[in-house]
Amino acid sequence: MSAILPDHDAARNATGNAPLNGMGNAITAVRGATTAWAASWITAWDQFWFTPQRPHTLALIRIATGLMLLYSQAVLALRLGDFLGDEAWVNNRTIAALNRGEFGAPSAARSYLWLISSPVLLWGHHLLTMAASACLAIGFMTRFTAPLAWFLQLMLIHRLTGVLFGLDQITTMLAMYLMIAPSGAVFSVDAWLRKRLAGPIARDARLAWLFPDDSPSVMAAIATRLAQIHLCVIYLFGGLWKARGTTWWDGTAMWFAAANYEYQSLNLTWLGRFPVVFSALTHLTVFWEVFYCALVWPKLTRPLVLATAVAVHGGIALFLGMMTFGSMMIVANAIFLSPDWIARLTDRGADQRSADSSLTR
Amino acid sequence: MASVLIIGHLWAVIGRPLEFATQGPFGASPSMTRFRDPVRGYSQFAYLDHGYAFFAPEPGPSHLIRATLTQPTGTDATASSPSPVEPLVRNYPDLNDQWPRLLYHRHFMLAEFLNDIHHPPGEPPQEIAQNPVAIREWIQARRRYETVRDSILNRLQTAYPQATVAIDRLEHRQPGLPEFMEDNVPLDAPQLYFVLPDAPPPLPLEPLPPAPIDDSPAAESPAAESTDSETVREPEPATLGRSEAARDARPLVRPIIPRLPLRAPIEVTP
Numbered sequence: 259m260s261a262i263l264p265d266h267d268a269a270r271n272a273t274g275n276a277p278l279n280g281m282g283n284a285i286t287a288v289r290g291a292t293t294a295w296a297a298s299w300i301t302a303w304d305q306f307w308f309t310p311q312r313p314h315t316l317a318l319i320r321i322a323t324g325l326m327l328l329y330s331q332a333v334l335a336l337r338l339g340d341f342l343g344d345e346a347w348v349n350n351r352t353i354a355a356l357n358r359g360e361f362g363a364p365s366a367a368r369s370y371l372w373l374i375s376s377p378v379l380l381w382g383h384h385l386l387t388m389a390a391s392a393c394l395a396i397g398f399m400t401r402f403t404a405p406l407a408w409f410l411q412l413m414l415i416h417r418l419t420g421v422l423f424g425l426d427q428i429t430t431m432l433a434m435y436l437m438i439a440p441s442g443a444v445f446s447v448d449a450w451l452r453k454r455l456a457g458p459i460a461r462d463a464r465l466a467w468l469f470p471d472d473s474p475s476v477m478a479a480i481a482t483r484l485a486q487i488h489l490c491v492i493y494l495f496g497g498l499w500k501a502r503g504t505t506w507w508d509g510t511a512m513w514f515a516a517a518n519y520e521y522q523s524l525n526l527t528w529l530g531r532f533p534v535v536f537s538a539l540t541h542l543t544v545f546w547e548v549f550y551c552a553l554v555w556p557k558l559t560r561p562l563v564l565a566t567a568v569a570v571h572g573g574i575a576l577f578l579g580m581m582t583f584g585s586m587m588i589v590a591n592a593i594f595l596s597p598d599w600i601a602r603l604t605d606r607g608a609d610q611r612s613a614d615s616s617l618t619r
Numbered sequence: 620m621a622s623v624l625i626i627g628h629l630w631a632v633i634g635r636p637l638e639f640a641t642q643g644p645f646g647a648s649p650s651m652t653r654f655r656d657p658v659r660g661y662s663q664f665a666y667l668d669h670g671y672a673f674f675a676p677e678p679g680p681s682h683l684i685r686a687t688l689t690q691p692t693g694t695d696a697t698a699s700s701p702s703p704v705e706p707l708v709r710n711y712p713d714l715n716d717q718w719p720r721l722l723y724h725r726h727f728m729l730a731e732f733l734n735d736i737h738h739p740p741g742e743p744p745q746e747i748a749q750n751p752v753a754i755r756e757w758i759q760a761r762r763r764y765e766t767v768r769d770s771i772l773n774r775l776q777t778a779y780p781q782a783t784v785a786i787d788r789l790e791h792r793q794p795g796l797p798e799f800m801e802d803n804v805p806l807d808a809p810q811l812y813f814v815l816p817d818a819p820p821p822l823p824l825e826p827l828p829p830a831p832i833d834d835s836p837a838a839e840s841p842a843a844e845s846t847d848s849e850t851v852r853e854p855e856p857a858t859l860g861r862s863e864a865a866r867d868a869r870p871l872v873r874p875i876i877p878r879l880p881l882r883a884p885i886e887v888t889p
Contacts, residue, residue, distance in 0.1 A: 303622065307621075307625060329721070330721060333721045333722050337722065341725070345773070345774060345777045346770075347729055347770065347771055348767060348770050348771075349773065351770075352767055352770040356767075360759075360766075361759040362760075362763070366659070366661070366663040367663045368664070412664070412665070412666060416666070420732040420767065421725040421729050422728060423724065423728050424673060425721075426666075427666070427671075431666075431667075434665065480625065484628065484629075487629060491671070493671075494636075495636040495640060495670065495671040495672070496671045499640065499672035499673075499676055500674070500676065503675055504676075505677050505678065506676070510796065513793075513796055514677070514678040514679075517793035518680075518681055518806075519806040519807050520683070521681070522806065527799065527806070530799055530800050579720055579724065580720075580724065582720075
């Protein structure tokens with residue numbers, strides 16, 4: 259993040275070199291300083307957003323997001339009629355009325371799914387949605403299947419008003435950022451195909467676009483930065499909302515979360531015997547969420563912030579019955595892992611496997 | 620060009636949380652509403668319109684839907700034998716019925732959604748009688764609730780075609796720490812469940828003498844069985860007509876009139 263800070267030294271030099279004789283020179287000096295300051299911001303902006311990055315982090319997140327989308331859609335398929343169609347809990351007519359503005363302002367969250375009543379069509383569409391998610395997970399024709407998976411997920415989400423929660427927010431958000439980057443360039447079927455089709459790809463630019471290599475790219479950088487900023491917004495407002503509540507201040511919120519019977523998946527009420535512990539955890543949660551957007555950028559504090567994320571979301575996954583949501587939040591936090599570090603890690607692993615196999619041969 | 624697109628997207632990302640966080644009893648902050656307006660459609664379509672109030676402002680009670688399924692003869696709606704039994708009562712969510720956990724959670728969110736959009740029946744209160752916008756919002760809020768409730772009832776009616784279906788909203792509060800640790804009240808103790816009435820209880824005509832303070836658990840006995848269970852019925856044509864008339868443009872600045880009942884903004888989150 260330090261890269262986006264303005265270059266104040268440059269601004270000072272601009273003023274220091276200007277002889278301040280008279281009003282005209284003063285204006286010139288101020289203009290020069292302002293220009294230098296603005297230029298430093300623009301440079302920092304460009305560095306932050308457009309410095310090419312490798313796609314390895316995004317590729318790992320792509321696998322997890324695709325699998326979670328697939329799982330979530332498979333669970334819906336267990337009782338598809340409960341969620342889609344004219345006999346659903348929230349039926350087509352009701353969804354259309356909610357979103358078209360019959361009870362307030364209309365929403366742009368439109369979906370053609372609320373026009374479909376035929377179970378055969380709904381099943382066909384749902385299978386297509388699952389297939390797109392599976393393709394996203396394995397990285398098959400990712401240039402096409404990633405946008406398709408995101409769009410079909412959006413249509414599903416806009417039809418499922420009333421049964422959605424944080425999991426849907428996170429998976430849809432990640433799917434959106436994954437589709438704008440070459441997230442299928444590595445750890446994917448596309449990467450395997452690229453090796454197999456090396457000759458044709460070298461001759462055909464369209465094939466090279468379809469099966470991108472894992473070199474640094476601007477689109478990977480933009481997708482990574484957007485996801486990082488989005489995650490910071492989520493935590494900031496999550497923390498600010500908690501700061502409005504009494505129990506997050508008096509330290510009892512963690513108890514009331516643990517004592518919620520409908521959320522509970524593993525018994526956490528033993529925390530009640532340790533008020534100092536659960537109140538400290540409560541305060542730590544608020545502090546961490548509010549300051550996440552600042553502390554996740556410096557290299558010094560980033561590991562601590564990410565470790566806390568794993569602990570908090572791991573706790574939600576294990577104890578509060580939301581394995582899916584907790585897991586995806588941890589996956590989302592992985593966006594702050596350096597792609598170069600992941601690349602080195604996986605390359606080392608591949609080298610090791612290669613060495614092992616040559617030894618056993 | 621890329622920078623412009625990035626800024627536009629970030630605008631959409633931040634717009635809804637800002638608007639949602641500035642909600643008060645009179646609606647959202649007018650400035651934040653105006654701030655979000657240019658990207659409102661995009662943020663809605665791209666599913667960026669969230670407030671991110673996870674377990675906030677308080678990790679409050681849970682809400683459930685209780686469905687009571689009664690045969691005309693009083694027999695079990697699912698039983699093959701004609702012997703008279705108690706009406707079948709089913710709660711949503713229910714871990715015994717919905718598996719895996721994600722399916723359970725979808726039903727949980729449905730119950731929370733129904734509770735969040737609940738709006739009491741009846742004529743708008745006198746406080747807003749002179750304000751057509753507030754009256755329209757009052758009517759729309761009730762119709763929204765009734766429409767979703769009727770959809771849920773229809774689903775149950777389809778599943779249990781022979782039964783008379785009624786649903787209630789239940790609130791399940793968590794025990795306080797002293798209740799749990801000292802009085803050994805389990806998390807699912809019956810006294811922690813309350814049937815939420817559809818209409819608020821009538822106000823007393825005369826001021827009552829102050830009640831003695833009693834903070835013992837027994838003072839919070841479960842509410843009496845609700846008599847206003849919400850049963851399946853056809854939509855009333857008059858009500859539908861009102862909906863057509865109520866479709867309007869959103870005011871730029873909300874009138875300074877309380878929207879009753881005063882409540883937290885709606886967003887169902889884990």
